[in-house]
Amino acid sequence: MKSHRIIEKGERKLAVTSYAVTVVFIILGILPLVWMLLTSMMDNESIDATTPKFLPDIPRTIAITLDYSGQQDQNEEFYRKDAMKATWFPWMANMRENIGEIKVTGVKDGHELYNSKTTAAEFYVGQPFIVPTQVFNDNVMKAKLPRIKESGLSKFTYYGQGNKAEIEKASTLSDQPLGKQFQAFFSERKLLDGKVTSLVQSRNWLRLFDSYRSLNILASEAAVSFGFYHYFFNSLLICVIVIAWQLTFGAMASYALSQLLRSKKTKFVVLMYFLATIMIPGVSVLIPQYLLMQKLNLVDNLWAVILPHFAWGFVIFLFKGFFDQLPKELLQAARVDGASELRTFLRIVIPMSVPVFTIVAVMTFIPVWNDFLWPYVVTKSHHNWTFTVAMNDMQGGRNPRANWISAGGVVSMIPLLLVFLGTQGAIEKGINFTGIKG
Amino acid sequence: MGNQVELKQGAAAQAQTQAQTQKQMQTRSRARFNIRWTPILFLLPSIIVFFVFKYYLILDAVYISLFNYDIVSPPGKFVGLGNYFEFLKSETFWVAMKNTFIFFLLSVAIVFWVPIVQALFLSQVKRFNGFYRVLYQIPGVLPVVAGVLLWKWMYNPDRGLFNYLLAKIGLGPYGWLNDLHMTKFAIVLPGFFTGGGIGVLLYYAAIKSISAELFEAAKIDGCGPWHRMKIIILPNIKFVILIQFVGFMSGVLLSFDNIFVMTQGGPADASLVVALMIQRTAFVQSRFGISAALSFFMFIVIAVLTVLQFRLQREDD
Numbered sequence: 001m002k003s004h005r006i007i008e009k010g011e012r013k014l015a016v017t018s019y020a021v022t023v024v025f026i027i028l029g030i031l032p033l034v035w036m037l038l039t040s041m042m043d044n045e046s047i048d049a050t051t052p053k054f055l056p057d058i059p060r061t062i063a064i065t066l067d068y069s070g071q072q073d074q075n076e077e078f079y080r081k082d083a084m085k086a087t088w089f090p091w092m093a094n095m096r097e098n099i100g101e102i103k104v105t106g107v108k109d110g111h112e113l114y115n116s117k118t119t120a121a122e123f124y125v126g127q128p129f130i131v132p133t134q135v136f137n138d139n140v141m142k143a144k145l146p147r148i149k150e151s152g153l154s155k156f157t158y159y160g161q162g163n164k165a166e167i168e169k170a171s172t173l174s175d176q177p178l179g180k181q182f183q184a185f186f187s188e189r190k191l192l193d194g195k196v197t198s199l200v201q202s203r204n205w206l207r208l209f210d211s212y213r214s215l216n217i218l219a220s221e222a223a224v225s226f227g228f229y230h231y232f233f234n235s236l237l238i239c240v241i242v243i244a245w246q247l248t249f250g251a252m253a254s255y256a257l258s259q260l261l262r263s264k265k266t267k268f269v270v271l272m273y274f275l276a277t278i279m280i281p282g283v284s285v286l287i288p289q290y291l292l293m294q295k296l297n298l299v300d301n302l303w304a305v306i307l308p309h310f311a312w313g314f315v316i317f318l319f320k321g322f323f324d325q326l327p328k329e330l331l332q333a334a335r336v337d338g339a340s341e342l343r344t345f346l347r348i349v350i351p352m353s354v355p356v357f358t359i360v361a362v363m364t365f366i367p368v369w370n371d372f373l374w375p376y377v378v379t380k381s382h383h384n385w386t387f388t389v390a391m392n393d394m395q396g397g398r399n400p401r402a403n404w405i406s407a408g409g410v411v412s413m414i415p416l417l418l419v420f421l422g423t424q425g426a427i428e429k430g431i432n433f434t435g436i437k438g
Numbered sequence: 439m440g441n442q443v444e445l446k447q448g449a450a451a452q453a454q455t456q457a458q459t460q461k462q463m464q465t466r467s468r469a470r471f472n473i474r475w476t477p478i479l480f481l482l483p484s485i486i487v488f489f490v491f492k493y494y495l496i497l498d499a500v501y502i503s504l505f506n507y508d509i510v511s512p513p514g515k516f517v518g519l520g521n522y523f524e525f526l527k528s529e530t531f532w533v534a535m536k537n538t539f540i541f542f543l544l545s546v547a548i549v550f551w552v553p554i555v556q557a558l559f560l561s562q563v564k565r566f567n568g569f570y571r572v573l574y575q576i577p578g579v580l581p582v583v584a585g586v587l588l589w590k591w592m593y594n595p596d597r598g599l600f601n602y603l604l605a606k607i608g609l610g611p612y613g614w615l616n617d618l619h620m621t622k623f624a625i626v627l628p629g630f631f632t633g634g635g636i637g638v639l640l641y642y643a644a645i646k647s648i649s650a651e652l653f654e655a656a657k658i659d660g661c662g663p664w665h666r667m668k669i670i671i672l673p674n675i676k677f678v679i680l681i682q683f684v685g686f687m688s689g690v691l692l693s694f695d696n697i698f699v700m701t702q703g704g705p706a707d708a709s710l711v712v713a714l715m716i717q718r719t720a721f722v723q724s725r726f727g728i729s730a731a732l733s734f735f736m737f738i739v740i741a742v743l744t745v746l747q748f749r750l751q752r753e754d755d
Binding site for chain 1: 474476477480481483484485487488490491492493494495496498499502509512552555556559560562563564570571572573574575576577579580581582583584585587588589590591592597599602628630631632633636639640643657662663664667688692694695698699713716717720721726729730733734736737740741744745748
């Protein structure tokens with residue numbers, strides 16, 4: 001269809017430029033995030049390689065069958081050790097390959113004896129202390145066995161002699177490069193008691209997400225109840241409590257300031273009392289705040305992180321801007337009808353103020369979720385850390401791995417992303433009515 | 439006679455007004471003696487936390503700054519303004535001040551204008567405008583610490599993405615964060631990629647609030663679309679820009695998280711800023727007195743900037 005509008009000179013050029021500039025800026029902004037998402041699904045060797053890969057590759061699974069037929073009966077520990085040797089040693093020797101998991105099945109006289117499974121998540125967490133070097137022998141594994149067991153790094157199920165139904169004897173030996181490397185490793189080193197009868201290589205896309213599981217195992221190592229997600233839970237808990245306080249007491253104070261105080265002078269003094277605190281930056285009260293928490297015996301306690309967030313002039317500023325515009329007649333009518341101030345507030349003011357409550361919740365959530373310096377200073381033990389502190393610690397840890405850091409980053413942006421997508425409209429409206437300008 | 443009537447009437451009126459004022463006085467005195475509890479109860483929790491976590495703390499900072507603070511047996515030896523003189527004389531402080539200033543200049547050059555440009559062009563985009571606005575928010579959703587760690591890895595001189603990509607076009611290798619002259623630039627650069635976030639929405643709202651008639655009038659006068667941007671939009675959002683600039687300034691002066699996580703102030707104090715120095719003197723060197731003096735100095739600077747920002751805001755309204 002032909003447009004009947006007269007196109008102004010330069011209009012098309014401006015339109016094209018505008019789209020181009022917008023798209024370029026959006027790509028620039030999102031590119032690092034895409035890189036983060038991709039690296040969280042890559043193995044570290046692909047990220048660190050001199051020619052890094054840009055797309056994740058589905059990790060490989062190696063399934064090994066060890067046959068003990070014709071050998072003397074042994075106890076569980078013996079077989080466990082053999083399975084661990086077949087897992088950890090060749091993996092360490094082939095760490096540059098993108099291995100997702102190694103499964104070992106023990107067979108004796110046609111019956112399944114045991115099976116074991118180790119995934120990349122556990123291997124990379126355990127590697128620095130289970131197989132720190134390329135020294136592979138029986139004694140090394142003997143020494144490390146308790147640690148593997150204790151930390152639950154490899155899953156090992158023992159069925160016992162002849163307890164399982166007979167299984168078919170399959171003997172496929174993989175002829176893919178990695179499979180061949182494994183076979184070569186086993187035949188050269190002669191570490192295993194069982195005979196390698198089958199070695200199958202496959203791919204499992206589930207192992208793409210092992211960095212996310214690694215984070216969790218890593219934190220459990222640091223004696224935190226439920227892994228890295230504990231830190232996120234801490235941050236979330238802090239946010240929820242602070243938001244609850246601001247939406248209750250922040251709103252009440254602002255409402256009183258805006259509608260209940262009658263004397264102009266008192267109003268001004270109280271308003272200034274709140275707003276003047278915006279001038280006091282967090283870093284300026286860092287030391288007295290720490291000493292205060294020490295006096296209150298709150299150092300290394302989540303409440304020490306929470307409490308200072310209760311005093312926030314900006315929230316009063318936002319609320320008051322909104323409450324000032326409430327129709328006075330309506331409130332007056334409620335009072336004439338004999339409603340108490342509290343009732344008026346609960347029944348009339350709150351339902352009318354959903355937009356400002358949303359804005360305050362979001363504006364509180366962002367800085368509290370991002371907060372780093374104060375929790376870093378005031379929390380000591382792992383179980384009180386927020387995720388920001390934990391992530392900063394991870395980069396300085398024994399073996400900082402790019403894919404773990406990326407995985408942590410991806411998880412850390414999910415709550416804010418949800419909040420933003422859920423409240424975009426409210427934020428845009430809020431910018432108009434509250435006149436946020438800073 | 440007529441006068442008398444008038445007088446009578448006047449007296450009656452006077453009596454009436456007297457009664458009225460009396461009544462008013464009564465209600466007023468009742469209001470004075472019957473304290474209205476609701477506003478007080480509504481205000482009290484906030485007044486208490488603000489007192490404890492703001493006023494008490496800043497006064498305590500001043501108090502601590504006057505002592506050679508001893509954490510074991512506080513407050514230690516009184517030194518008056520000694521702590522202030524000490525940091526003013528120390529070389530590290532002036533290095534930190536210089537760095538803070540350079541950070542500020544770099545941030546203005548690399549980051550500050552980004553949301554303005556983004557909003558300017560976004561306001562000319564008609565199709566999928568809401569969608570683009572959402573996309574602009576996404577980079578800002580990544581927590582600062584996580585973002586910094588991501589960038590830190592990309593900056594890695596041996597294994598990082600940047601040196602790899604730059605080598606492809608024959609540049610580098612660069613030391614990035616390890617390079618004395620490059621580290622400040624490398625710390626500020628991510629802000630350019632992250633873009634404006636909420637700032638974009640703010641400028642966008644300001645541009646959209648310019649009345650359409652103004653544009654129409656300019657159009658009729660033969661003012662082209664590019665020229666309109668310059669002579670109508672920019673002057674109309676000038677004030678918003680100014681207010682944002684003051685806020686941006688205090689933001690840069692207070693920046694701690696990104697620098698601390700990236701470099702901890704290194705290499706060789708090349709990225710040390712005042713906020714970092716406060717943390718370091720207190721919690722690494724345990725010199726609480728000097729750190730408190732620095733804190734108070736910082737407070738004065740930020741207070742001046744905040745007052746300026748509020749003044750501008752009021753003028754704008």
